[in-house]
Amino acid sequence: MNKRVVILGAGESGVGAALLSKKLGFDTFVSDLSEIKDNFRRELDDAGISYEEKKHSEELIFNADIVVKSPGIPDKVAMLVALREKGIEIVSEIEFAARYSKAKYVCITGSNGKTTTTLLTYHILKNAGINVGLAGNIGQSLARQVAEADDKEWYVLELSSFQLDGMYQFRADIAILMNITPDHLDRYEYKMENYIQSKFRVIQNQTEEDAFIYCLDDENITKELERREIKARQYPFSNVTEVRAGAFCHNDEIQIKVKEDVMSVFTEQLAIQGQHNRYNTMAAGIVARLFQIRKPAIRESLISFKGVEHRLERVLSVRGMEFINDSKATNVNSTWYALESMKTDVIWIAGGVDKGNDYSELMQLAGQKVKALICLGVDNKKLLDNFQGVIPTIVECGSMHEAVKSAYYLGEKGDTILLSPACASFDLFDSYEHRGREFKECVRNL
Structure with a gap:
């Protein structure tokens, strides 16, 4: 029987999921409650994918084997509740795409700093010649890149809490949690605890072979860690506390320690300045050392990185x-x-x-x-x-x-x-x- 995949939302992630679903030979249907943008509509037409806009037709959605949901649609929407009651699996585009890719993943989440850290990490890895892609909450969707047979050995993924909420089997080889501060609480019943649990989904399914990089200065993270047993190797970073493995900043010098090896860089050398960018640099620097990239190459990338549009x-x-x-x-x-x-x-x-x-x-x-x-x-x-x-x-x-x-x-x-x-x-x-x-x-x- 041909698997029916219904995609809710026809933005970048939805159309990417539709293109991948079609390529895999699944019966594919896209439904968007809003008007679909011209460029995405053209792509669906060119690929021969059936779709509807400005409505959700239950008779075309409730016969799905799996639903791929846009991260912008809240889980509490009546249609999603009804789909779950029928036992229909609902996943995010990242979860769906990763099932059909052999790539490994560096996954970055947090209330702030994740875009800069994602782009900086990608910049360092790409400059070092690693076969790496960029996806998630930034650029082209992971599903689109997998569909276009442009599958990479590694992907650096920026992940929002909304994307993480729809991820179940997915496993991050390297997970980074930048910070957890109140954000999007309207989607989490105005309960900080719910939002914290959502962010910590970035480490679900991790094993002893994986790495977890996190901010030691963030109280919400450290309190939650006290309640959890973490399987992955831990690499904290801090502006305050010296760490045995990870990174810390002291007297305007960042030190990165991985496997008994220490690398240092002065903050005045960095292309991006400010306390928040020290955190971003420490997180990306730990990833670079886990990849065993040569220190001069890491420094060169840190100095040449130009920052993010719309961020300072x-x-x-x-x-x-x-x-x-x-x-x-x-x-x-x-x-x-x-x-x-x-x-x-x-x-x-x-x-x-x-x-x-x-x-x-x-x-x-x-x-x-x-x-x-x-x-x-x-x-x-x-x-x-x-x-x-x-x-x-x-x-x-x-x-x-x-x-x-x-x-x-x-x-x-x-x-x-x-x-x-x-x-x-x-x-x-x-x-x-x-x-x-x-x-x-x-x-x-x-």
């Missing part, structure tokens, strides 16, 4: 003011790192869709560094309630053009204009990328 990205200097695009900061902890790394007075642009934010951890930094807050969102009440009396000047704006103009007039030579929203973007923008691009365009038009 320098845009322009206008009238002596630096404009920084940190649109990827969609939670409070990301913004904490951004403000912590600022060396001048800051005009801070923030706001958007609040995900259950607790702004208390930003109070001290905001009081020390921020001279003006520009609230850019449909509903700014929470920002206003928290920062009135902490930040001298607070302005509300309804568009990016208005926000950038206000920042320009409020700023002086030597100030930094920082877009670091601490919120999701969906009230005024399609995505954090759309928000970041608009910011850059408005700055260039000053």
